[in-house]
Amino acid sequence: MKNNLAFLRTQQRLAALYAGTTGLILLVFGLGFYRAIAHDQWQSLNRKLVTIAGTLHDGIEPALAEVGQVEPVVEHFLPGMVCVTSQSCDTAIASGQRHIVGMVEQENYYVRFIALTGESLATVGQVPDYRQSLDLPLLEQIQTRIDTDGIAYREITLSLKTNDQRPWGYIQVGRSLVEYETVLHHLRWQLVLGLPTVMVLALAASWWLSNLAMAPAYRGYLQIQQFTADAAHELRTPLTVIRSTIDFTLGEPQLTEADSRQTLKIIERQNNRLAHLVQDLLLLSRLDLEPMPLQQPCSLAIIATDLIEEFSAMAIAANLTLLAEIPPNDPFEILGNEEQLYRLLANLIANAIQYTPTGGKITLTLRRQSREILVEVTDTGVGIPLADQKYIFDRFYRVHADRAIHTGGTGLGLAIAQAIARAHQGDIHLISRSGQGSTFTLHLPLPRRKTILENHNT
Numbered sequence: 001m002k003n004n005l006a007f008l009r010t011q012q013r014l015a016a017l018y019a020g021t022t023g024l025i026l027l028v029f030g031l032g033f034y035r036a037i038a039h040d041q042w043q044s045l046n047r048k049l050v051t052i053a054g055t056l057h058d059g060i061e062p063a064l065a066e067v068g069q070v071e072p073v074v075e076h077f078l079p080g081m082v083c084v085t086s087q088s089c090d091t092a093i094a095s096g097q098r099h100i101v102g103m104v105e106q107e108n109y110y111v112r113f114i115a116l117t118g119e120s121l122a123t124v125g126q127v128p129d130y131r132q133s134l135d136l137p138l139l140e141q142i143q144t145r146i147d148t149d150g151i152a153y154r155e156i157t158l159s160l161k162t163n164d165q166r167p168w169g170y171i172q173v174g175r176s177l178v179e180y181e182t183v184l185h186h187l188r189w190q191l192v193l194g195l196p197t198v199m200v201l202a203l204a205a206s207w208w209l210s211n212l213a214m215a216p217a218y219r220g221y222l223q224i225q226q227f228t229a230d231a232a233h234e235l236r237t238p239l240t241v242i243r244s245t246i247d248f249t250l251g252e253p254q255l256t257e258a259d260s261r262q263t264l265k266i267i268e269r270q271n272n273r274l275a276h277l278v279q280d281l282l283l284l285s286r287l288d289l290e291p292m293p294l295q296q297p298c299s300l301a302i303i304a305t306d307l308i309e310e311f312s313a314m315a316i317a318a319n320l321t322l323l324a325e326i327p328p329n330d331p332f333e334i335l336g337n338e339e340q341l342y343r344l345l346a347n348l349i350a351n352a353i354q355y356t357p358t359g360g361k362i363t364l365t366l367r368r369q370s371r372e373i374l375v376e377v378t379d380t381g382v383g384i385p386l387a388d389q390k391y392i393f394d395r396f397y398r399v400h401a402d403r404a405i406h407t408g409g410t411g412l413g414l415a416i417a418q419a420i421a422r423a424h425q426g427d428i429h430l431i432s433r434s435g436q437g438s439t440f441t442l443h444l445p446l447p448r449r450k451t452i453l454e455n456h457n458t
Contacts, residue, residue, distance in 0.1 A: 018206030
């Protein structure tokens with residue numbers, strides 16, 4: 001394939017298409033995966049923030065008695081609270097108190113209490129120093145803010161009331177986004193480094209897959225190329241003979257009636273050869289396009305008997321013995337195309353007669369084996385060398401080309417027989433030794449009895 005530029009370019013385009021399609025799928029999948037992970041992490045962070053803020057709000061609000069005054073009980077919830085102004089807090093409670101919301105310290109959360117005037121009253125945790133102060137907090141809305149160091153924080157603000165429902169101020173709960181951004185940063189690098197690696201592997205796999213996909217087409221191309229060359233050669237021979245005969249005849253100044261008749265006989269013989277060759281080519285083409293023939297019940301015993309009668313005269317003329325071994329009272333019935341099966345067996349018998357020398361013997365045998373019928377054509381002919389046996393069913397292949405020329409063979413008989421056998425879900429096997437004859441065995445599967453009855457009724 002590498003020597004054929006058209007197939008090489010097609011393979012390259014196919015590989016590029018495979019790789020491009022795979023790359024696009026991977027890119028879309030990677031972007032979707034990244035967005036899904038980012039969205040999931042973002043939603044998880046927001047849920048935790050809302051949960052912590054709600055827990056603090058519901059636990060602290062009932063304990064607030066005075067506006068702008070952080071009650072000592074708040075430190076039961078938030079140990080380590082720092083009062084920004086001395087007026088906002090009473091005396092701090094000693095350490096050892098119970099920590100209700102441990103997650104505040106464990107996951108870099110911070111809490112800030114803000115008066116109604118916007119003044120910070122108390123804080124817990126590492127409270128960021130924002131670039132811009134938030135004079136009017138957005139209540140019950142999660143927002144992202146940037147501190148003076150460029151670090152992003154996620155924050156929510158809830159309003160607080162005293163136990164007698166007077167506005168007390170606000171509570172802000174926030175968390176740094178450093179951990180969140182670190183996770184996404186690592187994920188981005190994994191995708192950036194992983195996608196090119198996968199693309200290289202995909203490109204190599206695409207080249208391998210394109211080679212597998214193109215291989216049958218290339219083999220078919222070579223077969224068609226060889227078939228065309230062989231067909232042209234076979235057609236050229238009779239055409240050359242006809243042209244030479246015509247040129248010779250036209251060059252004769254005085255042509256007798258006997259010469260004219262001889263010329264016409266030569267042309268007729270070559271014309272018949274051309275017609276036979278064209279018919280064989282058309283049959284092979286039809287079998288290639290429509291391999292499954294019309295199925296009907298066929299008796300191989302009747303077909304074999306008719307062929308023995310038909311070829312008897314030819315066998316006698318060649319001084320050959322033609323025998324049939326067909327068990328009585330067994331029609332050897334299968335489903336298939338009777339005309340094609342007749343042609344198949346005729347080709348096998350004709351091939352045996354053609355390559356069996358004078359005094360030889362040809363035997364046609366029918367027998368059953370397991371779930372199939374075997375048809376054997378055995379001859380005592382010249383045999384087929386082992387090196388040629390794997391090509392024997394190729395189109396236009398002839399082991400003894402000189403003998404085929406004298407007998408009018410085209411090299412398509414066995415190819416047609418094998419094509420018909422395979423169209424009937426069967427096969428032909430060869431056993432042969434050079435100088436000791438050959439045995440062609442046709443294997444045809446037996447249909448189920450129910451199928452035969454259905455076809456009979458049809």
